[in-house]
Amino acid sequence: MKAKYWMMYRKAGLMCSIANEEKIMDESFVTLIFKKDTLTLIDQRILPTEVSYVDCKTYEEVEFAIRDMIVRGAPAIGAAAAYGVYLAALQCPDEAEFKKACEFLSLARPTAVNLGWAINRMLATYEHSKTQPRDALLGSLLSEADAIREEDIRTNKQMSRIGSAVVPNNATILTHCNTGALATAGWGTALGVIKTAFYDKKNIFFVYADETRPRFQGARLTAWELMEAKIPSKLIPDSAAATLIRDGKIDLVILGGDRVASNGDVANKLGTFALSVICKAYGVPFYSVVPISTIDFTIPDGSAIPIEEREAEEVTHVQGVQVAPSGMDVFNPAFDVTPHQNLTGIITEKGIIYPPFKENIERLRRGETL
Amino acid sequence: MKAKYWMMYRKAGLMCSIANEEKIMDESFVTLIFKKDTLTLIDQRILPTEVSYVDCKTYEEVEFAIRDMIVRGAPAIGAAAAYGVYLAALQCPDEAEFKKACEFLSLARPTAVNLGWAINRMLATYEHSKTQPRDALLGSLLSEADAIREEDIRTNKQMSRIGSAVVPNNATILTHCNTGALATAGWGTALGVIKTAFYDKKNIFFVYADETRPRFQGARLTAWELMEAKIPSKLIPDSAAATLIRDGKIDLVILGGDRVASNGDVANKLGTFALSVICKAYGVPFYSVVPISTIDFTIPDGSAIPIEEREAEEVTHVQGVQVAPSGMDVFNPAFDVTPHQNLTGIITEKGIIYPPFKENIERLRRGETL
Numbered sequence: 001m002k003a004k005y006w007m008m009y010r011k012a013g014l015m016c017s018i019a020n021e022e023k024i025m026d027e028s029f030v031t032l033i034f035k036k037d038t039l040t041l042i043d044q045r046i047l048p049t050e051v052s053y054v055d056c057k058t059y060e061e062v063e064f065a066i067r068d069m070i071v072r073g074a075p076a077i078g079a080a081a082a083y084g085v086y087l088a089a090l091q092c093p094d095e096a097e098f099k100k101a102c103e104f105l106s107l108a109r110p111t112a113v114n115l116g117w118a119i120n121r122m123l124a125t126y127e128h129s130k131t132q133p134r135d136a137l138l139g140s141l142l143s144e145a146d147a148i149r150e151e152d153i154r155t156n157k158q159m160s161r162i163g164s165a166v167v168p169n170n171a172t173i174l175t176h177c178n179t180g181a182l183a184t185a186g187w188g189t190a191l192g193v194i195k196t197a198f199y200d201k202k203n204i205f206f207v208y209a210d211e212t213r214p215r216f217q218g219a220r221l222t223a224w225e226l227m228e229a230k231i232p233s234k235l236i237p238d239s240a241a242a243t244l245i246r247d248g249k250i251d252l253v254i255l256g257g258d259r260v261a262s263n264g265d266v267a268n269k270l271g272t273f274a275l276s277v278i279c280k281a282y283g284v285p286f287y288s289v290v291p292i293s294t295i296d297f298t299i300p301d302g303s304a305i306p307i308e309e310r311e312a313e314e315v316t317h318v319q320g321v322q323v324a325p326s327g328m329d330v331f332n333p334a335f336d337v338t339p340h341q342n343l344t345g346i347i348t349e350k351g352i353i354y355p356p357f358k359e360n361i362e363r364l365r366r367g368e369t370l
Numbered sequence: 371m372k373a374k375y376w377m378m379y380r381k382a383g384l385m386c387s388i389a390n391e392e393k394i395m396d397e398s399f400v401t402l403i404f405k406k407d408t409l410t411l412i413d414q415r416i417l418p419t420e421v422s423y424v425d426c427k428t429y430e431e432v433e434f435a436i437r438d439m440i441v442r443g444a445p446a447i448g449a450a451a452a453y454g455v456y457l458a459a460l461q462c463p464d465e466a467e468f469k470k471a472c473e474f475l476s477l478a479r480p481t482a483v484n485l486g487w488a489i490n491r492m493l494a495t496y497e498h499s500k501t502q503p504r505d506a507l508l509g510s511l512l513s514e515a516d517a518i519r520e521e522d523i524r525t526n527k528q529m530s531r532i533g534s535a536v537v538p539n540n541a542t543i544l545t546h547c548n549t550g551a552l553a554t555a556g557w558g559t560a561l562g563v564i565k566t567a568f569y570d571k572k573n574i575f576f577v578y579a580d581e582t583r584p585r586f587q588g589a590r591l592t593a594w595e596l597m598e599a600k601i602p603s604k605l606i607p608d609s610a611a612a613t614l615i616r617d618g619k620i621d622l623v624i625l626g627g628d629r630v631a632s633n634g635d636v637a638n639k640l641g642t643f644a645l646s647v648i649c650k651a652y653g654v655p656f657y658s659v660v661p662i663s664t665i666d667f668t669i670p671d672g673s674a675i676p677i678e679e680r681e682a683e684e685v686t687h688v689q690g691v692q693v694a695p696s697g698m699d700v701f702n703p704a705f706d707v708t709p710h711q712n713l714t715g716i717i718t719e720k721g722i723i724y725p726p727f728k729e730n731i732e733r734l735r736r737g738e739t740l
Contacts, residue, residue, distance in 0.1 A: 048695040208701070211685060211694070213583055213607040219686070219694040227695055234699040237583040237685055238609050239641030243706045246643070271609030273616070274644055281647050315581060315607055316589070318688040324581070324589040325418040325597055329604040331578070336613045 073183020264340030264357025265302025443553020634710030634727025635672030
């Protein structure tokens with residue numbers, strides 16, 4: 001499916017299903033939609049030079065789409081996986097087989113907690129509804145998946161409104177990886193904050209986007225979203241951020257998170273940790289923007305977060321072009337862990353978590369207000 | 371000229387011209403040689419997937435080769451420029467024209483001081499010999515260019531022997547960009563230290579090579595040289611270094627330098643500064659390896675070093691493959707400045723400069739021993 005069809009899809013799918021909400025989609029594209037037992041995903045491996053869509057009709061295809069990063073970004077992975085569970089239920093009337101399928105889905109990528117979070121939420125619905133007739137069970141599962149997707153968009157808008165408050169007027173912001181509509185069911189987390197601040201007429205002076213090696217999510221996806229949103233911006237090699245930060249050219253850094261530990265340590269895209277050290281050394285505010293579904297209350301700190309190592313070819317080749325000698329060994333961790341001591345705050349849909357992070361995250365877990 | 375001819379070139383050119391020296395070339399390639407009024411350069415823009423050579427028969431071609439990074443690395447630029455001056459003298463019998471040509475050459479790239487250093491040395495030879503017959507003048511210039519190239523190789527071996535002393539046994543070393551034979555007339559600076567330590571049976575446990583965006587000198591050139599030298603090594607995205615450093619997996623960082631100010635601030639390939647901040651935060655030794663020709667005694671500190679900004683396409687495209695949306699603005703500084711406070715030492719052919727850098731560099735300038 002090519003870009004020219006997005007309008008049709010948008011009208012037929014996404015916009016209808018959230019018709020009762022405020023008009024919250026400003027993007028000219030759709031990250032994921034589900035219609036007629038098909039999950040359609042924008043292919044994030046080849047953006048922005050090609051805008052095309054991939055259809056997933058089985059849970060195996062959803063698993064592949066997550067693993068191969070057709071869809072990426074913690075919240076988007078969660079929403080895609082929710083539909084994957086629904087497809088698994090369609091394919092597997094047998095409970096044991098269904099649960100094996102869910103287990104398979106949950107192993108697609110290890111770091112983002114939203115994957116397991118969404119699957120667990122779908123499994124809870126399954127447990128609750130499995131004694132019902134099959135049609136009712138399937139209906140409940142589809143409703144739950146729709147709810148996960150729609151809640152994600154609402155949550156992003158909520159976080160963006162809250163986060164917009166920390167953006168000063170005339171701010172120059174640095175961001176890393178992609179945390180926009182493409183990383184979520186819609187709108188975005190950290191890039192959502194930037195867009196909301198921009199549309200709030202905060203006069204965002206400038207956004208610097210790290211290109212984000214090795215997958216170039218910043219170059220390919222964030223740059224594209226920034227241009228679509230007409231926000232003044234420049235793309236930089238990841239290593240250029242340090243000098244900008246030292247020279248006082250960055251007012252604040254806003255980026256996402258793939259899993260937050262209960263002490264506030266944040267696993268996020270490779271490169272985040274280095275940025276946090278530079279920001280701490282030069283006194284620049286540093287925020288992670290995550291929905292509460294990204295907080296893993298079960299782990300004490302970042303050392304318990306599994307860090308995915310991806311294949312060498314992501315580093316040795318760029319879209320098929322070889323940039324390293326054949327046979328060279330590679331170390332390619334997809335994420336790194338930023339210690340909570342380096343964070344100014346964690347922006348969520350329930351408010352901003354400030355230090356002491358452990359205590360405040362515990363309050364959040366108990367359902368108290370921040 | 372293709373790789374298969376290197377042996378012929380090596381035998382005919384380089385090895386003969388340094389016949390009286392120790393056998394110091396262990397590389398299976400030649401970075402630059404000069405024969406029959408032609409400067410032949412290995413084309414560093416396309417290594418390692420293609421090993422081919424480019425012939426420069428005019429100073430304009432040498433200027434282009436430096437500007438377009440057919441040849442790169444501060445010492446290699448210096449040596450290439452020296453031959454460029456000789457070609458300028460061949461082309462321009464008129465003194466004013468010749469000096470204009472030298473000025474043109476000196477503007478090819480702004481940051482590496484070796485470019486101006488080599489040209490000034492050639493100009494001094496010109497001044498000294500210009501009253502001689504033209505043949506004698508040209509002979510003097512060619513001898514001086516040969517001397518610059520040969521001294522560079524000797525200097526690199528000297529630095530490598532000195533630097534090898536700071537490499538502990540079983541060391542795991544991180545390096546950035548390319549500082550090997552390709553960055554110099556031969557052998558290398560920082561990578562020279564690593565190779566010498568390795569051949570000294572220091573049991574280098576491992577070398578991590580930063581890929582070095584945007585031009586991938588680490589992925590394309592250093593990885594190739596490490597494989598040629600059979601040194602156990604892995605290539606990493608630049609952003610992966612920070613976690614390795616924090617987790618105690620790096621014993622020391624050794625890298626090059628393009629210009630050292632008289633207080634010890636070092637301009638080097640983009641990414642060096644960020645690494646230095648991480649190393650300082652986690653107590654990892656951090657060395658820059660430079661010949662004394664890279665020290666600019668005329669400038670007080672790093673803020674006086676001009677930082678080259680290169681074209682957007684280096685960031686938006688990888689060997690012709692587009693990785694960012696068309697029209698996206700880019701900030702692409704080729705270098706950054708590491709403050710002397712972040713350096714453990716600067717390894718030169720006259721010894722290792724330790725803090726206080728300003729005082730010790732002044733001693734070096736006065737010809738005193740370190």
